[in-house]
Amino acid sequence: xxxxxxxxxxxxxxxxxxxxxxxxxxxxxxxxxxxxxxxxxxxxxxxxxxxxxxxxxxxxxxxxxxxxxxxxxxxxxxxxxxxxxxxxxxxxxxxxxxxxxxxxxxxxxxxxxxxxxxxxxxxxxxxxxxxxxxxxxxxxxxxxxxxxxxxxxxxxxxxxxxxxxxxxxxxxxxxxxxxxxxxxxxxxxxxxxxxxxxxxxxxxxxxxxxxxxxxxxxxxxxxxxxxxxxxxxxxxxxxxxxxxxxx
Amino acid sequence: xxxxxxxxxxxxxxxxxxxxxxxxxxxxxxxxxxxxxxxxxxxxxxxxxxxxxxxxxxxxxxxxxxxxxxxxxxxxxxxxxxxxxxxxxxxxxxxxxxxxxxxxxxxxxxxxxxxxxxxxxxxxxxxxxxxxxxxxxxxxxxxxxxxxxxxxxxxxxxxxxxxxxxxxxxxxxxxxxxxxxxxxxxxxxxxxxxxxxxxxxx
Numbered sequence: 103x104x105x106x107x108x109x110x111x112x113x114x115x116x117x118x119x120x121x122x123x124x125x126x127x128x129x130x131x132x133x134x135x136x137x138x139x140x141x142x143x144x145x146x147x148x149x150x151x152x153x154x155x156x157x158x159x160x161x162x163x164x165x166x167x168x169x170x171x172x173x174x175x176x177x178x179x180x181x182x183x184x185x186x187x188x189x190x191x192x193x194x195x196x197x198x199x200x201x202x203x204x205x206x207x208x209x210x211x212x213x214x215x216x217x218x219x220x221x222x223x224x225x226x227x228x229x230x231x232x233x234x235x236x237x238x239x240x241x242x243x244x245x246x247x248x249x250x251x252x253x254x255x256x257x258x259x260x261x262x263x264x265x266x267x268x269x270x271x272x273x274x275x276x277x278x279x280x281x282x283x284x285x286x287x288x289x290x291x292x293x294x295x296x297x298x299x300x301x302x303x304x305x306x307x308x309x310x311x312x313x314x315x316x317x318x319x320x321x322x323x324x325x326x327x328x329x330x331x332x333x334x335x336x337x338x339x340x341x342x343x344x345x346x347x348x349x
Numbered sequence: 350x351x352x353x354x355x356x357x358x359x360x361x362x363x364x365x366x367x368x369x370x371x372x373x374x375x376x377x378x379x380x381x382x383x384x385x386x387x388x389x390x391x392x393x394x395x396x397x398x399x400x401x402x403x404x405x406x407x408x409x410x411x412x413x414x415x416x417x418x419x420x421x422x423x424x425x426x427x428x429x430x431x432x433x434x435x436x437x438x439x440x441x442x443x444x445x446x447x448x449x450x451x452x453x454x455x456x457x458x459x460x461x462x463x464x465x466x467x468x469x470x471x472x473x474x475x476x477x478x479x480x481x482x483x484x485x486x487x488x489x490x491x492x493x494x495x496x497x498x499x500x501x502x503x504x505x506x507x508x509x510x511x512x513x514x515x516x517x518x519x520x521x522x523x524x525x526x527x528x529x530x531x532x533x534x535x536x537x538x539x540x541x542x543x544x545x546x547x548x549x550x551x
Contacts, residue, residue, distance in 0.1 A: 105426055107543055109491035124485030124548035143504035144488075144546050146496050188504065188548035191484020
């Protein structure tokens, strides 16, 4: 048999499975990890997975996981063993943060060490990690690292480190036509005219695909924002969504 | 093999059995024949298959020439079997050559939620088997008495050896995969053997 056979002794320690960019092995040795639900495909050893609301590490969770919106999507893995993670056949990479900050698309974050603390980004569907430690991220195709100034298609954006949050950029020609056409409001869905504009010093992570599969995070973020709306605004939102569903 | 996602079979007056619909191209004097109900294993296997929902539809590819097989650009791995039995998910089996017969085996209460079926396909004998792996290359994991393995049923592809397969419904696993679309069962393997998994969950 030509393929390499792994056992707990030969599996890598916190690295990709050899020859396989799409699976990653985490060495669980006493210190817990936060892992995203569903990322686990197999494990060796004595490992317990606990929901954030029902773990004996409540203090750690409360201080490191500051995002009620995502708490249901994560578990704490504790014990001794080797975990193998996979995510929809996406490339998986591990990154080290050293007293740094990094913001990443929520559906691309698979696991992180509790040395890092998690916060919700202001940008919908993104999470920010602060501190020192390792985390795992998936991307559809290998990740490319780029430096600002840079404009990125929102769907190709995986995350960014150290630089200020991006602003929206709209293509000048498109902006011109938008302003000249009264009520051209519904033309803004084609998305190619809209980019994220990064400035300042830092690193931007871009994937080689424009496909974003999981929009559930964005939805929940938007829904959570609606608590700020007044009754009249909610009715208006209801009407405009109703109109879009019918067309 | 060509790349990792195309299986190339050079036939010299031989027969290869492959999943129906997996041929993408061929050259030469080759005939394709549906292996019939039961994937060419006779009426008993066909009957079981019909009862169990473990769907396996094979075709006999016979003649001389070159035949190319592929399914959804999934990774392909070649496994050699020497008088042994391989348990494989029917959806992940691509092709068989040699003295091999397929059958269906009851595996217990697995996949009641995922529709994976309660049965698995076994391939017994001596020969070569091509299996599919979605989302990236297949991962082979050894199981020994001192280190059992727990696997997400949606990532499971195949196993062989003296393994005891049990279904774990413990709370901790259920919390790891989540409610809704998650799989409430995990597969635990004890004994001595090799388990193959894929990086993508079905």
